[in-house]
Amino acid sequence: MIIRDVEVRNVQEVARGIFVLSFVSLELSGSTLPGQFINVLVQKGHEPLLRRPFSVYRVEEETVEIIFNVVGKGTVLLAAKKRGDIINILGPLGIPFGTGGSFRNAILIAGGLGIAPMPILAEHLRKNGKHIEVFAGARSGDQLALDHLENTHIATDDGSRGYHGTVVALAEQYLREHPLSEAKIFACGPIRMLAAVSAYAESVTIPCELSLEGEMACGIGICQGCPVERLDGATRYALVCTEGPTFDSTTIILRGA
Amino acid sequence: MIIRDVEVRNVQEVARGIFVLSFVSLELSGSTLPGQFINVLVQKGHEPLLRRPFSVYRVEEETVEIIFNVVGKGTVLLAAKKRGDIINILGPLGIPFGTGGSFRNAILIAGGLGIAPMPILAEHLRKNGKHIEVFAGARSGDQLALDHLENTHIATDDGSRGYHGTVVALAEQYLREHPLSEAKIFACGPIRMLAAVSAYAESVTIPCELSLEGEMACGIGICQGCPVERLDGATRYALVCTEGPTFDSTTIILRGA
């Protein structure tokens, strides 16, 4: 885990309102695993006060990339960064996805910016010899960011591209028609979508890992600000930042879904 | 008085740590008088919260210029502006210098960034047919910004350029040697310097106007945040923003000098 000022290499709009920002960090590029995140201080000073957490999207040699949606002041500022600007990063953080188990087929399901951890995840899964199918959903076709992914199946809420409906419905339909044995699901996206994925995985008894998002103050386990309810266990809550953000779907309760 | 978003045209370091920023505003360029100031919102958002007041330095056709010293977060942000960036300005504000009286010789005395209102002042004085002598002081030679001024006499605290000593001592010496009749003094600078100018003006009975600075929240008379003590008058304090920033030196008390 490191804290460093890094130089922005590039910021690019890859889909409507969706940006990829890259920077150079040998320390991070060498150590980050799929599903881990970094906590970004978008500028010095008190506004905004807190860091912003982003999944690592891709690692390419010494370069690290994040992908984000412009939703508020932090991401507005990030999107406006230029080559050479300095941001401060803290990472890699959190528990990575389990990419090395005994499964053979990896099913990646992403809703909206849930696409973020998928390229780095796919890369590692490929290295581990897994077959991959990617299901990616968005509100509309212009909000899809599908670079660096293969075997993609697309769903949009407005039907402007691919399947007209939710990405989970698409995945369910596809997998009914093309059953995959010894499979494992990896999902990231809005809470409702994760709940649907989780219910589906349980119904077909496929192991499933979810990557969660939630308000975070520190990202490193010192504020107790990011609880998620456990299904059972010694304590009622787990911390998303240090015990997640990836969780086995059978171990947590998704509230607000 | 207007409030407008304006586009930065240029930002340039003209002396060590001293920047000139120009922007286009027909409304301001057409109406601003010497000694008036504008109140600049350096960026949207809450940090910094308040506007920053700056004297108008020059007006050149539709372009307005300010000159400033980088001293804190507002001026750091301003110095980093690029052509095309937007700042929000409120102005012109305050009571201008009296450039049209019966005097024939104008003595301009500037300490440090007190140089700010001098070029626009000199321009108007010239138009009014006055003869001008400019006395400019700084800590050292590399902190002098003398563009757009003629008949300049220079003093530096460290003696690195011109007279070694205070600008007021230099002005006194020069005027003793080259007496100017029917003169009026215009001064801007640190409080101690203004007090010295004021004392000198009184001793030689030359009329004298001072331009003051002080903490301001609004710049338009609605916060009561910028008092300066009157020598006498119905109320104890005058407001620097609406009754100044230019004052006849015999009407106010300079505390902290």
Place this chain on the structure above:
Amino acid sequence: MKTGFVLRNVEFKNRVLVASGTFGYGDETRDLVDVAKLGGIVTKSLSWKPRDGNPPPRIAETPSGMLNSIGLANIGVHAFIEKKLPYLRTLDTRIIVNIAASSVQEYCDVLALLESQNGIHGFEINVSCPNVKEGGLSFGTNCDLTAEITSRLRALTDKPLIIKLTPNVTHIGQFAVAVKEAGADAVSVINTVIGMAVNAKTRKPKISTVTGGLSGPAIKPIALAKVYEVAQSVDIPIFGIGGITNAEDAIEFLLVGASAVQVGTANFIDPRTGVSVAEGIESFARDQALGDVGDLVGTLKAKKDMSVLQSWL
């Protein structure tokens, strides 16, 4: 779309006013602001005699906020009537005169004099003033005294009487209950929070009076909590104040229980803020297909069993 509200028979065209001490006497910004688009103007606090106010520096910026120690500088009620009221009377908005004093009697004298004038629609009472009788402790931190001022003033006017509460007390709800019982029509919540700023290099306080009043976005969370507490305690209208810079901020105050809001410090950055807040609230309500901006008031979706004073750490 209904935007206005009524307080003791006085109609306000919308729920956005400008706060005392942050909009002068209403005439300074006549070139900049169309005050006819405001629900009302609350004047700078007026006392019986003119007050010089505190020595400079009176202002210091703080993170997302500012401190002030103006010291109630004002022209006095007589000069106000003579020089400012005639202009205010010409404006198509509600004029609330804010009163400050250093004794209960002074509050009464000022209000009684103003009561005899036309063109004033209501009174807001600034109780965050040093009480000379109690060695300068503020009236507003003494519940009995605050109630006494309220009932004495209530007897003198039939116009809306609004008591402006200080946040610098343990249980602001108790003060709201006390002034309601003493006859107040409404409360304004909050005045500034006591704060301080220091220049580390010079070792001097940044304002001449050492401590001062904190305002601006930094205090918005505090103000919202105080308004919420007051709304749980009394059922009279609340003017929500503290750190409002845009319509969204104002709506937050309405949701937690304010019937109207006042814009303060934001006027220093842009005196048109009140107008844009009013317009923004209206379009927000329109987008939500509300028939009345008032439908927002007190509609926070919160479990009321969570006590305001519950500990959270």
Place this chain on the structure above:
Amino acid sequence: MKTGFVLRNVEFKNRVLVASGTFGYGDETRDLVDVAKLGGIVTKSLSWKPRDGNPPPRIAETPSGMLNSIGLANIGVHAFIEKKLPYLRTLDTRIIVNIAASSVQEYCDVLALLESQNGIHGFEINVSCPNVKEGGLSFGTNCDLTAEITSRLRALTDKPLIIKLTPNVTHIGQFAVAVKEAGADAVSVINTVIGMAVNAKTRKPKISTVTGGLSGPAIKPIALAKVYEVAQSVDIPIFGIGGITNAEDAIEFLLVGASAVQVGTANFIDPRTGVSVAEGIESFARDQALGDVGDLVGTLKAKKDMSVLQSWL
């Protein structure tokens, strides 16, 4: 250059600690922070039994600040002794254990148990906890109760006993006097300020408990004023807390009367903040040719006839 100070025979190597609840149990950041450069670590508040804490969301950002409602989530004193204390004992810094409880007896039980352990240098008492006996009102807003807790705990320990005061009271100085008389060695000033944040679109509070605790730079002016008030009221050492992000902030607290400071929220942005604050204070003192950082404490020049016009020229 002397940087340290002594509190009831315990020596602290410098005047900068990290605040309770903002540095976990000290082990989470072992890769990032050289805690040997800190004056001390104040642990997360510990209660007798483990506490789950409040449901999410527990955190909301506000202008230059943040709200939290963690709900005293902690592993409980037994797990602390078993799992965290052994690591803390290995650290070359002072360990102050912060205690939270919902009854006076629970405070005593937790402290008595900790008193039997090695490696703890002092106790800080979080009185901003809901008192179950009084329907959840915080102990810390009741002066008698705060004093009672202090004297009961004083009888149980000879180590430094620090009472952490809440700012959410009218006269914090009275609380400082009461706890001093009840035997406290020092006070920590301040805990978080009650605040609230609302999502205008969803109409929901941004944290699950509706109100929460405001911290960060936004509250620094409030914290400075409270420390100043306490410093005028008592002569025991004060730990100044609230919005400190750099050495200059910390020096401001020393000048108004704090003997030491604690860094809180800033740890979330960078857990090394305490170390850089300590280093920055030291070099500031060196630049000013002071022999002892303590020479800064309480040296505010609070003259009222300050300069009319701050000079930028």
